[in-house]
Amino acid sequence: MTARLVLLGPPGAGKGTQAARLADELGIPAISTGDIFRANIKGGTELGKKVQAITASGALVPDELTNDLVRDRLAQDDAAEGFLLDGYPRNVAQVAALDEILGDRPLDLAVEITADPTVVVERLLKRAEIEGREDDTEDVIRHRLDVYAEQTAPISAVYGERGLLVQVDGIGDVDDVTARLLTAIGTAAR
Numbered sequence: 001m002t003a004r005l006v007l008l009g010p011p012g013a014g015k016g017t018q019a020a021r022l023a024d025e026l027g028i029p030a031i032s033t034g035d036i037f038r039a040n041i042k043g044g045t046e047l048g049k050k051v052q053a054i055t056a057s058g059a060l061v062p063d064e065l066t067n068d069l070v071r072d073r074l075a076q077d078d079a080a081e082g083f084l085l086d087g088y089p090r091n092v093a094q095v096a097a098l099d100e101i102l103g104d105r106p107l108d109l110a111v112e113i114t115a116d117p118t119v120v121v122e123r124l125l126k127r128a129e130i131e132g133r134e135d136d137t138e139d140v141i142r143h144r145l146d147v148y149a150e151q152t153a154p155i156s157a158v159y160g161e162r163g164l165l166v167q168v169d170g171i172g173d174v175d176d177v178t179a180r181l182l183t184a185i186g187t188a189a190r
C-alpha cells in the first residue's frame, strides 16, 4: 500500500513506538523529526549544535530549519512510495509547509493518537528513568505539553476540515493500540 501519513498526538502518547510498528506493517519509512534532531545532537553536527538547547528546553525548533530537514528527508528514495511522519507537522505553519513540499501528491491521512495528559506525564517520567532523555524532566515535560496544547493540537482541526483526520485511543495495551491504528488506516487510506 502506498500511504502518505502523519501521526499526531501529545508527547507520551506512544507515537514513536507505534510509528515503528506501523512503518513495519505498511512497508513505509517512519520519519521522526525528534529522532533526527537527537541523532544530530549526539553526532555533534552543525544542526545538532543549533538545536541542542532548544530541544532541551521543550520549545520548538524554528520552522525554517525543521521544514528544510523534512523536505530533504522526503526527497530520499525510500519515501517515494509513502512515509509516516512522526512529530511533524507540529504547528499550523508547518502544515502549510508540508502541503507545499508534497505538491500534487498530498497526504492520505492524519492519524491522531489520543491520550489523557495525566497518563502521558506518568509515561514520560517513567521513560526518563529508562532512557534519560534531556527533555524528560517534569518541568520540561509540562512545557512540552503546553507547547503541544497551544501550537500542535490546533492541527487536528485543520486536517479534520479536510476530511483527513482519524482519531485512535492511545490508552491500553501496545498491541491493541497498533491494531486499532492499522484498522483506522486501512479503512480510511486510499
Ligand code: ADP
Binding pocket: 010, 011, 012, 033, 034, 035, 037, 054, 055, 056, 058, 059, 060, 061, 062, 066, 086, 087, 088, 089, 090, 094, 135, 144
Ligand atoms: P515528543 O516526545 O515531545 O513528541 P519529539 O521526539 O517528537 O518529542 O521531539 C523532541 C523535540 O524536538 C521537541 O520538543 C522539539 O524541540 C523538537 N522538534 C521535534 N519535531 C519538531 C518540529 N516538527 N518542529 C519543531 N521542533 C521539533
